[in-house]
Amino acid sequence: MAIEIKNLNHIYGQDTIFQQYALKNVNLTIEDGEFIGLIGHTGSGKSTLTQHLNGLLKATDGDILYNGESIYREGYSMKTLRSKVGLVFQYPEHQLFEVDVFSDVCFGPKNLGLSQDEIETRAKEALDLVGLDESFYKQSPFELSGGQKRRVAIAGVLAMKPEVLILDEPTAGLDPKGRDDILGLVEKLHKEQNITIILVSHSMEDVAKYVSRLVVMNQGEKVFDGTPKDVFRHYKELEAMGLAAPQITYVVHALRARGIMISEDVTTVEEARDEILKLWRK
Amino acid sequence: MGIIRAVNLIFDYIRHDEENDKEEINHALRGVSLDIEEGSFVAILGHNGSGKSTFAKLMNGILLPSDGTVYIADMKTNDEEHLWDVRKTAGMVFQNPDNQIIGNVVEEDVGFGPENMGVPTEEIWERVDKSLEAVGMTAYRLQSPNKLSGGQKQRVAIAGVMAMKPRCIVLDEPTAMLDPNGRREVIKTIHELNQQEGITVLLITHYMEEVIDADRVVVMDGGHVVMDGTPKEVFSKVNELKKYRLDVPQVTELADELKQAGMELPDGILTIEELVEELAAQLS
Numbered sequence: 001m002a003i004e005i006k007n008l009n010h011i012y013g014q015d016t017i018f019q020q021y022a023l024k025n026v027n028l029t030i031e032d033g034e035f036i037g038l039i040g041h042t043g044s045g046k047s048t049l050t051q052h053l054n055g056l057l058k059a060t061d062g063d064i065l066y067n068g069e070s071i072y073r074e075g076y077s078m079k080t081l082r083s084k085v086g087l088v089f090q091y092p093e094h095q096l097f098e099v100d101v102f103s104d105v106c107f108g109p110k111n112l113g114l115s116q117d118e119i120e121t122r123a124k125e126a127l128d129l130v131g132l133d134e135s136f137y138k139q140s141p142f143e144l145s146g147g148q149k150r151r152v153a154i155a156g157v158l159a160m161k162p163e164v165l166i167l168d169e170p171t172a173g174l175d176p177k178g179r180d181d182i183l184g185l186v187e188k189l190h191k192e193q194n195i196t197i198i199l200v201s202h203s204m205e206d207v208a209k210y211v212s213r214l215v216v217m218n219q220g221e222k223v224f225d226g227t228p229k230d231v232f233r234h235y236k237e238l239e240a241m242g243l244a245a246p247q248i249t250y251v252v253h254a255l256r257a258r259g260i261m262i263s264e265d266v267t268t269v270e271e272a273r274d275e276i277l278k279l280w281r282k
Numbered sequence: 283m284g285i286i287r288a289v290n291l292i293f294d295y296i297r298h299d300e301e302n303d304k305e306e307i308n309h310a311l312r313g314v315s316l317d318i319e320e321g322s323f324v325a326i327l328g329h330n331g332s333g334k335s336t337f338a339k340l341m342n343g344i345l346l347p348s349d350g351t352v353y354i355a356d357m358k359t360n361d362e363e364h365l366w367d368v369r370k371t372a373g374m375v376f377q378n379p380d381n382q383i384i385g386n387v388v389e390e391d392v393g394f395g396p397e398n399m400g401v402p403t404e405e406i407w408e409r410v411d412k413s414l415e416a417v418g419m420t421a422y423r424l425q426s427p428n429k430l431s432g433g434q435k436q437r438v439a440i441a442g443v444m445a446m447k448p449r450c451i452v453l454d455e456p457t458a459m460l461d462p463n464g465r466r467e468v469i470k471t472i473h474e475l476n477q478q479e480g481i482t483v484l485l486i487t488h489y490m491e492e493v494i495d496a497d498r499v500v501v502m503d504g505g506h507v508v509m510d511g512t513p514k515e516v517f518s519k520v521n522e523l524k525k526y527r528l529d530v531p532q533v534t535e536l537a538d539e540l541k542q543a544g545m546e547l548p549d550g551i552l553t554i555e556e557l558v559e560e561l562a563a564q565l566s
Contacts, residue, residue, distance in 0.1 A: 042432065043431075145331065146330055175329040175488045175527065176329065202461045242463040248536065250554045251533060251554055251557055258562045258566065259566060260561070269535050269539065272536050276536075276540060276565070280564065
């Protein structure tokens with residue numbers, strides 16, 4: 001039971017004419033070691049929600065429990081929370097600022113007050129996890145490619161040894177190869193380091209392959225919560241929210257409408273291929 | 283002869299050290315020739331670092347070629363006396379909508395371009411009206427651009443370029459920072475401008491779904507043009523595209539995998555409908 005969100009509301013401009021619910025009665029429990037996709041179009045509240053999880057935004061009302069303890073309790077250490085729940089923002093490379101890659105990754109652990117040895121060990125481990133070897137250590141972070149910069153930024157968060165890693169649109173602006181690299185890296189972190197992952201995205205196709213659970217937000221409310229195949233069954237409602245299900249979902253439903261009974265559970269290209277070949281060989 | 287002609291374009295980014303000696307040379311373009319017909323919709327695909335954005339910036343003289351020539355409506359971009367005319371003929375739209383909007387009010391932003399060209403006031407307003415109408419943003423003309431969504435901002439940026447009455451528009455990854463709704467809006471707008479106003483469109487992107495309706499698709503890799511043809515021709519070569527680190531639409535990939543497993547399907551299936559038709563015929 002890593003994170004429990006209870007009846008969470010966030011209202012912008014409360015008691016003014018601009019009053020607007022950014023989050024409306026959100027309830028969500030995230031278990032240790034889960035890999036969750038948080039989906040919604042721009043303005044759905046998904047980024048607002050993630051910023052509550054490490055205390056950057058405070059809820060108007062409702063509660064968030066981290067390992068059973070309310071983060072809004074008086075005296076609760078936000079500093080500890082933020083070292084446990086790492087948040088990688090959109091375009092994290094905009095936050096790089098140090099003269100070289102290694103110092104940039106050291107910045108977080110340094111602020112935790114660790115010994116120099118420990119700081120350097122953590123920075124090396126983190127850079128190793130994101131696949132940047134020693135030849136990068138002394139390079140300026142500003143002269144790397146977009147995908148490499150992003151990996152440095154993620155390493156900076158990993159060096160804090162978070163238990164939960166939240167990534168807000170980690171693939172925005174990357175080309176297909178860069179996108180696959182980053183998502184592959186996230187998957188590796190989940191599997192090998194057993195970090196709980198919350199992946200914020202507006203692309204169903206990107207996340208369907210990786211996550212075990214999808215949470216869909218719309219207008220500040222949680223509308224769907226389930227496995228990818230459960231959520232994609234609602235493809236018509238998703239479309240009405242400005243989200244599209246993967247193309248494969250449409251192919252499956254169009255075929256079923258024509259009387260070809262391919263399983264509704266198919267969500268990826270590989271699954272579709274196997275199902276269609278099974279029918280074809282019959 | 284086309285409205286855009288690139289002849290043997292070479293472009294090198296050169297980094298100098300403190301003594302102003304050449305420290306590092308990055309060959310972004312290594313001999314690109316392209317002839318783009320007036321009124322056509324051409325998409326340029328390539329992964330990051332393939333040279334596609336460099337190519338875009340050479341189209342209206344933001345960058346000048348290290349070697350080779352770009353002709354825009356038969357004017358050389360490196361001819362200083364023609365630079366204004368080149369930029370009037372070929373308008374540019376960039377990736378980040380926030381970097382392109384300068385006005386406090388939508389209509390002022392759109393009028394900025396023609397105002398700088400010395401267009402008479404009355405005509406400026408006519409052009410603003412028409413441009414906003416063309417991108418479907420008339421209802422927002424008196425609003426602050428700050429309150430618009432990314433897709434709406436990008437449409438305002440396109441209207442700003444339209445108001446300069448260019449014959450072609452070069453868009454450098456105009457949807458990279460937008461969500462699916464915004465992406466659809468922008469792509470639809472670009473197609474309308476192409477079809478209704480006859481404006482030549484050069485769309486640079488790495489999203490495959492955006493190029494399936496183009497007249498022509500050019501793939502770049504390592505500073506070269508490596509593929510060039512209709513979307514069908516280009517997308518029928520799934521393995522080659524993957525080699526250039528590009529994706530294909532899911533349906534195209536699925537069709538390709540089914541073919542490799544022995545099913546008989548035509549090459550270059552691009553849409554859900556096409557694939558469903560073919561599969562329905564074979565499976566029922």
